[in-house]
Amino acid sequence: MIIKEKIQIAARDPRVRAGQKQELDVAFYLRRAFKDHPLVFVLHDFKFSFNEETAQIDHLIIYPFGFILLESKSIEGEVTVNAQGEWTRSVRNSWKGIPSPIKQLELQEKLLREMLNQNKHKILPKFLFNLVQQSFGGREWHQLCVVSSTAIIDRSNIPKNISGRVVKSEFVVDAVTKTMNLPRFDSKVIQALKIDTRPDFSEEDLNSICSFLLESDLAQLPIASSQPNNNDQTATEKPIISCKQCGEDELLVPNSGRYGYYVKCQKCGTNTSMKLSCSTCNSQNTKVSKKATQYTLVCLDCSSQQIVMEAR
Known part of the structure; x- marks a missing residue:
């Protein structure tokens, strides 16, 4: 992997x-x-x-x-x-x-x-x-x-x-x-x-x-601000991750496993991958990195970054 x-x-x-x-x-x-x-x-x-x-x-x-x-x-x-x-x-x-x-x-x-x-x-x-x-x-x-x-x-x-x-x-x-x-x-x-x-x-x-x-890892790409900036193509609007089963977007607990980072829904128990498609170019060639309590999606095609979620 x-x-x-x-x-x-x-x-x-x-x-x-x-x-x-x-x-x-x-x-x-x-x-x-x-x-x-x-x-x-x-x-x-x-x-x-x-x-x-x-x-x-x-x-x-x-x-x-x-x-x-x-x-x-x-x-x-x-x-x-x-x-x-x-x-x-x-x-x-x-x-x-x-x-x-x-x-x-x-x-x-x-x-x-x-x-x-x-x-x-x-x-x-x-x-x-x-x-x-x-x-x-x-x-x-x-x-x-x-x-x-x-x-x-x-x-x-x-x-x-x-x-x-x-x-x-x-x-x-x-x-x-x-x-x-x-x-x-x-x-x-x-x-x-x-x-x-x-x-x-x-x-x-x-x-x-x-x-x-x-x-x-000190070589991780810097975390972009969740606020959009027209002068910075790497800063994009903060996405909302939700449970793929019930749509819950609040009662989510971040975790990691064999296939990378995911969230576990505390409402229905379903696991949902944090590896989303890029909202800027729709590419699926993305990866998720974690720094402190923040999870960030990085697009390997257009280099945009999106904050997936902040652990509570």
Whole structure:
């Protein structure tokens, strides 16, 4: 499931455009593979801050046994890594050293671990008669560097512990699937997970983790005012969400689940998705984000934003 889309931003700098194209390519492959998977969650451009430090992860995958961090690198020509883990790339018939994406991912992982563990009591439930707090210990943590499909990777001298973490864009799904080592996605997937000896997150845990990450995301689009502004095309009139069964628009409680954010009607008990069509262009290519108590619908086609509801 894609819980935060990759948003394309106009850029003039050729290097920025190349980097963005690479990230969009990776996002495309991940969407094709996991958009309908109920136990694999994907966030793009996840930016967070903890303990006075800030990090941005190009692509973050949450699955029942842990996390995978992916760094996209637009690399043309040849790339090599020596025995010390130092990276070099060819640029117009010459060689140039570049920072190690693997080291960057390791630093991002360390900060993310710290943030999650610091907030474990908000995210994960207790067990053993509500006496022991569940934590993120024993979970799997992996990193993958995804380089351009046109790059040439010289693997002759790359250390094995690094070579397995460097893949081209078209092989990213294969690498992610192998890393997660989940049973095939079919009607027996939940039962198959139960016989795996790895400590796992429940479906409720996964939803809670994703909600926390979305609330912590500093890269979310800014919340637009509910008041229309003729000079700002991103500000639109506040929509009214109502129960699809009985039409109730007051007694609604926001929640999140396998298929994203929804409201539960306290009058008839029906669940209604917050993922509405865009009221500006009628597109159904929208997503819902949450910040504090406010839920906002963002159109991925025309970039307009609409406040769906404010939690009471």
